[in-house]
Amino acid sequence: MLSERRLEVLRAIVQDYVGTEEPVGSKALTERHNLGVSPATVRNDMAALEDEGFIAQPHTSAGRIPTDKGYRLFVDKLAGVKPMTAPERRAIQNFLEGAVDLDDVVARTVRLLAQLTRQVAVVQYPSLTRSTVRHVELLALAPARLMLVLITDTGRVEQRMVDCPAPFGEASLADLRARLNSRVAGRRFTDVPALVEELPEAFEAEDRGTVSTVLSTLLETLVEENEERLMIGGTANLTRFGHDFPLVIRPVLEALEEQVVLLKLLGEAKDPGVTVRIGHENAHEGLNSTSVVSVGYGSGGEAVAKLGVVGPTRMDYPGTMGAVRAVARYVGQILAES
Amino acid sequence: MLSERRLEVLRAIVQDYVGTEEPVGSKALTERHNLGVSPATVRNDMAALEDEGFIAQPHTSAGRIPTDKGYRLFVDKLAGVKPMTAPERRAIQNFLEGAVDLDDVVARTVRLLAQLTRQVAVVQYPSLTRSTVRHVELLALAPARLMLVLITDTGRVEQRMVDCPAPFGEASLADLRARLNSRVAGRRFTDVPALVEELPEAFEAEDRGTVSTVLSTLLETLVEENEERLMIGGTANLTRFGHDFPLVIRPVLEALEEQVVLLKLLGEAKDPGVTVRIGHENAHEGLNSTSVVSVGYGSGGEAVAKLGVVGPTRMDYPGTMGAVRAVARYVGQILAES
């Protein structure tokens, strides 16, 4: 097992490397942190840490840098989450409170996260499946053409065109609208299918086809989790990646363009708290030299979506985790209020 | 004035440089294009072209590369727009036709443009101001809280919360909804203010406050051109910029994050046809080493928004212009159909 001091050495290496972006040697370590031992001792510790796979040296005559495994140990055991200061928290709140609608909330959150962490920010729109229905609206655009508008408690609006098999009267439309809303308003999306099952039976035979069509469109909309949108920002921060960035940046940019990849990335985080995935822990190959810090957020007690940042494995984990956590908390508040 | 042959030399230089990404010398030129003259003659022509500022040499003993002014001449006088081939056109159409809603149309357009041109694609959402109203919907979320939903002929949906000064009855709501739609449905946004001006007078005194509030929210929504959204994609193509890309990519990424900058960029294009802005012709400093190819598109005969691509000044102008034009045309068709 690793002694207390060796863990301390690892912590020092991570901190120095994150700060300087250069391999750190034994002498520099003893100078910058008062470990109470000589460089030679540190060298022995370093050799042990290297044997265990926590650090590595890029070249024989260079200092050490942490491996993914080293960062993992650092995050799990050696570092806490650095809380935001009071002024920072106030700034976050002020910035988010100016938002006028859901799009704006998400856009502001992305900007904020990118600025706070100086990394690439990813924010998922509140997902439909865990939300509740606020209102369903039906509009007749033409005799046999309806528009279905679904409004969620998070302020999200989805619309779909519905081509009816037969013309649909204004009275029937009002009837359907009223019945639909009385059944599903305020209910969770997952409950909706059961609630509307028998609805067509309440209508005249000639209207049943249309009612069924409307309902199936509604259910489709609910199920379509593909439609989970997200917004990213702060890609300019990718240039902060380091000297080797021209090689690394390409696959990262490509990965960021794939919504599917990003959604999976955020989706994998299962913990209630902040999740950190380091380097090769990320399934996607292009992101093997990045770390992802993510967390769920929600309007109530429950998470309805995720947000996070993508940055180099060499990042300030405590600070980033603190920023991500704080932003998630305040976005949740804002959503609950609106 | 420049002789015919010198223009031919310039064209050859641009074509070779775009292809090879390396300064092109007199000998290589005569070998790859049969100009019918010797390298020495070409050298004289090059010296003349350099005097006029159309080309430059990065180092004394290197070949020539086109300047912004050179590209400008090339685009204006020497190159046409390369039309898409029939299979390409079919592919574009197929790809766009699968779209289910406006967001999807825009998202697909971005992907398509980025893939076709291998550059960064920017697509503006159809702007509200030039569109017409398809429908206005009012929903009571609470006795004194309404949601205003505006649906445009391009399929765009905008929603706003309205806090009423006084409770608003269901009957009044239906009345307002009906009057509002009978006046503005099918009308252009710019005409709406005049059309609803006297509307509050038709209501009881107690409801007038609410009606006015609703109307002013509606007008705000119409005017709010800040809300012009856009979508970008293909940023991974920035890595294709060339050897000096680490220096150039940063400001470009930063510029791309500024919606305002991008909107201005697209907005500046006034021509009915494809507009090309080369290097320093772009007002924004970060984009001084890029060219922007943009064009308007619309559902009817009239342009309601712009789209375009951002790439290195060293780009295949004829091909890019052809792709941009073709995509704009088909997006217009899709919007008109839906």
Next chain:
DNA sequence: TCTGGCACTCGCACACCATGAGTGCCAGGA
């Protein structure tokens, strides 16, 4: 006005070398 020839320039690639940070290992001491 075009062409071939010629001298000149200068960036680039490669080799060479000195420097120094950093390491591993070992023997002696607490």
Next chain:
DNA sequence: TCCTGGCACTCATGGTGTGCGAGTGCCAGA
């Protein structure tokens, strides 16, 4: 058993020097 100082070794880095060759400008002749 663990820590320490010393020592030889490794090797990336940066600076200098050199030969090569692509490319140029200019000039005299057709």
